[in-house]
Amino acid sequence: MGVIFQDFGRYELTAGENIGLGDVDRIEDRDAIMAAARAGGAADLVDGLPNHLDTALGRELGDRELSGGQWQRIALSRAFMADNELLVLDEPTAELDPRGEHEVFQRFAELTQDRMTILVSHRFSTVRMADRILLLADGVVVESGDHATLMKRDGDYARMFRLQASQYVDQDSPRRLDSEEGPR
Secondary structure, eight states, rough: OEEOOSOOOOOOSBBHHHHHGGGGTTTTTTHHHHHHHHHOOHHHHHSSTTTTOOOSSSSSOOOOOOHHHHHHHHHHHHHHHHHOEEEEEEEETTTHHHHHHHHHHHHHHHHTTEEEEEEEEEHHHHHHTTEEEEEEETTTTEEEEEEEEEHTTHHHHHHHHHHHHHHTOOOSSSSOTTTTTOOO
């Protein structure tokens, strides 16, 4: 089982070690680490570091401090390092900017193929592609189904989805904002 929590670990180690901790038996396998970095969206970050995988990260002992989103990409890569049948991802893109989040979820189906994935999220846009969505209230499942089914039911899920979506649509204009369009 691979897990990435919302409050993930930031280790004062090299970039390669930070990712390799996802499968300590292969912590020296640079090819596996770079494959995990690609899966987690950290390959460009690693390539841009002064010593690539050998760059020490962190504020105290490291050569380079990363932004929250960069650390999150390292943590995501760590989760993809091991060949786990079950992934538990708790708000795995919380510190990524909208473009980074979009990139991760564009690849999400590929990354989780042949793996059961539990995705915990308060962002309804991130759960749309799930085979099954469970809406919890006070620790109890109150709605269950895929996105289309839950939208048709017009219950709490549909209301919350529309509420979040309304933040991304210009109410004064008939033109919808497209994620590929970029800032206006």
